[in-house]
Amino acid sequence: SDPTPVTVIGLGPMGQAMARAYLDRGHPTTVFNRTPSRADALVAEGAKRAETAAGALDASPVIVLSLTHYQAMYDLLGPGVDLLAGKTLVNLSSDTPSASARAAAWAADHGATFITGGVMVNPPLVGKEGAYVFYSGPSEAVERHRSTLEVLGRVDYRGDAPELAQVWYQAMLDLFMTILASTSHAAALVGSAGVPAKDFFPYAEELIGQMPYFMQGMADEISSRSYPDQGGNTAMMAAGMEHITDATVEAGLDPGLPAAVRDLYRRAIAVGRGAESSTVLYEMIVDPAA
Ligand code: NDP
Incomplete structure (x- = not known):
């Protein structure tokens, strides 16, 4: 036709x-x-x-x-x-x-x-x-x-629900834009020590390519709302996020991005979930009052 x-x-x-x-x-x-x-x-x-x-x-x-x-x-x-x-x-x-x-x-x-x-x-x-x-x-x-x-x-x-396509679109852009922003942030952090962006980017690309490995199991953890420690628990990651945020402040850079992630870790620690895997941040996100 x-x-x-x-x-x-x-x-x-x-x-x-x-x-x-x-x-x-x-x-x-x-x-x-x-x-x-x-x-x-x-x-x-x-x-x-x-x-x-x-x-x-x-x-x-x-x-x-x-x-x-x-x-x-x-x-x-x-x-x-x-x-x-x-x-x-x-x-x-x-x-x-x-x-x-x-x-x-x-x-x-x-x-x-x-x-x-x-x-x-x-x-x-x-x-x-x-x-x-x-x-x-x-x-x-x-x-x-x-x-x-x-x-x-x-x-x-x-x-069927009219909002579904929009929320899928938002979720994908949420992921995309925060990755782009964190890439710029990381380039600025290493740049504060004089490292040219072109030296940094091959490392950034390699890490982003490895993300499917690090994301393995996250869907199961979130579906079951259970977060067994896989050898990189929330307390350890929280300490790292404190240091990244401090380093950002020391370098005179905008700390908003790492501070937001650090605050999620702080809350997880405060509610006693430091021994679980870092996917437990999901619980902090779905319950802002937790
Ligand atoms: P814009 O978001 O700039 O869209 C511009 C269009 O909207 C123009 O036609 C403009 O008219 C019109 N417009 C804005 N406000 C009004 C208004 N109050 N009354 C009448 N017309 C209005 O550019 P894009 O084309 O890039 O994006 C369009 C949509 O597609 C956006 O929602 C965007 O988020 C989405 N999108 C864009 C992507 C991209 O890479 N560009 C990727 C994926 C989605 P006028 O020319 O008269 O100003």
Whole structure:
């Protein structure tokens, strides 16, 4: 069957890459952006320009949104809610899980189907090998539009609840961004002794490559909420985190990152869990009052 017509609303780097992927795969593609000039290049490549948000909704059964936050969707579509009936909104913008849940209810109130998405690659990789997108919402809608969604990357469907794709996206970015930040922190720490970053990075890469080994068993520990000492217990690790934080302060660097981890260790020690494995920090995270 012919490719489904798609409207892409929001033409930042991500929305532009998405519109281009749809054009490449032969989908009739309509584009709309608050700042109209960001559509110019895509129109030259064959996209149709919607002059208004209403026109953008009217043009296609599937409306892909790629905006800074969910408020931008309400700002753009709020005035034209009467045109939402029968549409499938696929919102690939970042926001909180609760924002996704509220948006699904809002769409349903106006007769639209809402699919939440979280794109797991940067714009140059959209639609390319290895790209994937978390989705959640009605499985029937995801199945009906599967071939259209697959243009952006592999469809990784996480379940019915609208917030699921968002919380998966947040969790993956949480991991990604804290690793990037701690890499910068560690480079600054060793740099405070005059070590060039280029000498440090091969060691950083090796350690990060070994993380699957260190993560073995963590899923079982967290699932069973039991944290047997595996030869590197929390008390030992806590002492190390105190030293890293002190070293950071001595070097005149921002101590926020190691101090946050140190504080989790301090709490674990304070509640008498020093003899357990360091995965016990999970308990401190899920119970901030512990
Ligand atoms: P931005 O987050 O900068 O998105 C910009 C788009 O949002 C523009 O179209 C902008 O319009 C629009 N916008 C913002 N506020 C409003 C508003 N109040 N009303 C109307 N339109 C508004 O850039 P990206 O394209 O990079 O990201 C889009 C989404 O994709 C974000 O949620 C981001 O987190 C997510 N994402 C991005 C990745 C990346 O690597 N870039 C990777 C994975 C996900 P205007 O042009 O008029 O300013």
